[in-house]
Amino acid sequence: MAEWLIEEGIGESRAILVEDGAIVEAAIELPGALRPGAVLAARLAAILIPGRRGIARFEDGSEALVEPLRGTLAEGAAIRAEIVREPIPEPGRPKPAKCIVTEAPLRPAPTLRERIGKSSIHPPVGPDRFEEAGWSELLEEAASGEIAFPGGALRMSLTPAMTLFDVDGALPPAELAIAGARACARAIRRFSIGGSIGIDLPTVPSKAARQAAAEAIDALLPQPFERTAVNGFGFLQIVRRRERASIPELVQWDQAGAAARALLRRAERAPGAGPRTISAAPPVISVLGRNPEWLEELGRRIGAQVRLRPDPALAIAAGDVQSAHS
Structure with missing residues (x-):
C-alpha cells in the first residue's frame, strides 16, 4: 500500500510516496512567498509587450512575469497576482516566477x-523511513544524473529548454527501448520533473517496438501529460505541467544550498548529546552562515549549540556532523 510521508525540515519541507518499501514520487519545497497558488498584492512595474506581458513587483521587492496582460493596465497599477510557476534556478540567469x-x-x-x-x-x-526507502540514493541520482536500471542506465541532463534522458545498456535494442522507457517514466515521477522532457531511446526499425516503448511510458507515468510518438531515430518528447522546480534542478543548480539543507537534516537526527559540529566545504558553511535562522531552529530542536567548521579539503557533498558526546 502506498503511503505519503512528510518531513517539515529546516530550510525545506520534503515528502515521499513510498510503495513496497521504495520511493515512487518525491517533492521538496523551499520557503518563499512566490509559490504556486499564492495570491499577492503587487504593482505592475513594467510592460514588456503591450497587452501580452509585463513584470509584477511585490511588497518584498521580488518580481514575476505577468502573462497574459490586459491592455487596460498601465505601469504602476496596483494588481492582485496569482503565482502559477515558482522561480526556477538555472545557471547564470534563473527563470523568474510567473503570475x-x-x-x-x-x-x-x-x-x-x-x-x-x-x-x-x-x-x-526513531527509524529513518526516508533513508530506508532510499532518500540519499534519490538525491545522489538527482545530483549526478546517473540512474541505473536492470539491463542499462539513464543519463539525465538539465538544459534551460528541457530535461533530457539518454538510454544506454547491453540489452537487445527493442528490449532496451522498453526497459529504458519504463526507467524514464519512473524517474520523471520520482523527481517531480515538469515542462518539456526529451527521451533518446535506442533506434529500433520496428514500428511495433517503438509503440511498445511509448505504451510503457503511458502505463507508468500518471496523467496529465502529452507526448509524441517514438520517431525512427528513437526520440520521444513529453510535456508535463510545470509549476515548480524539479528535484534535480534544486540539487544541481544550487549544490551548496542542497548540501547545507541535507546536513541540517543529518544534524537533527544525529545520535548523541551536546553541541553539534557541522563540518563542510566553505561554500556550504557560507550558506549556513547566511541563514542564521536555520541554525537557531536546529539548536532549538536538538536542545544544543550548533558549531560550524569550514574544511576546504571537503567536496560540496561531503560534509559531516559530529555530536560532542556519543
Missing part, C-alpha cells in the same frame, strides 16, 4: 502537506 492578474482574495500558497492531502508526519527521532 496572472486575478480578482481572487489574497491568500498564501498551500503548503506541501496541504497539496498532498492525506499523509503522515515523519518525526526526527
Whole structure:
C-alpha cells in the first residue's frame, strides 16, 4: 500500500510516496512567498509587450512575469497576482516566477502537506523511513544524473529548454527501448520533473517496438501529460505541467544550498548529546552562515549549540556532523 510521508525540515519541507518499501514520487519545497497558488498584492512595474506581458513587483521587492496582460493596465497599477510557476534556478540567469492578474482574495500558497492531502508526519527521532526507502540514493541520482536500471542506465541532463534522458545498456535494442522507457517514466515521477522532457531511446526499425516503448511510458507515468510518438531515430518528447522546480534542478543548480539543507537534516537526527559540529566545504558553511535562522531552529530542536567548521579539503557533498558526546 502506498503511503505519503512528510518531513517539515529546516530550510525545506520534503515528502515521499513510498510503495513496497521504495520511493515512487518525491517533492521538496523551499520557503518563499512566490509559490504556486499564492495570491499577492503587487504593482505592475513594467510592460514588456503591450497587452501580452509585463513584470509584477511585490511588497518584498521580488518580481514575476505577468502573462497574459490586459491592455487596460498601465505601469504602476496596483494588481492582485496569482503565482502559477515558482522561480526556477538555472545557471547564470534563473527563470523568474510567473503570475496572472486575478480578482481572487489574497491568500498564501498551500503548503506541501496541504497539496498532498492525506499523509503522515515523519518525526526526527526513531527509524529513518526516508533513508530506508532510499532518500540519499534519490538525491545522489538527482545530483549526478546517473540512474541505473536492470539491463542499462539513464543519463539525465538539465538544459534551460528541457530535461533530457539518454538510454544506454547491453540489452537487445527493442528490449532496451522498453526497459529504458519504463526507467524514464519512473524517474520523471520520482523527481517531480515538469515542462518539456526529451527521451533518446535506442533506434529500433520496428514500428511495433517503438509503440511498445511509448505504451510503457503511458502505463507508468500518471496523467496529465502529452507526448509524441517514438520517431525512427528513437526520440520521444513529453510535456508535463510545470509549476515548480524539479528535484534535480534544486540539487544541481544550487549544490551548496542542497548540501547545507541535507546536513541540517543529518544534524537533527544525529545520535548523541551536546553541541553539534557541522563540518563542510566553505561554500556550504557560507550558506549556513547566511541563514542564521536555520541554525537557531536546529539548536532549538536538538536542545544544543550548533558549531560550524569550514574544511576546504571537503567536496560540496561531503560534509559531516559530529555530536560532542556519543
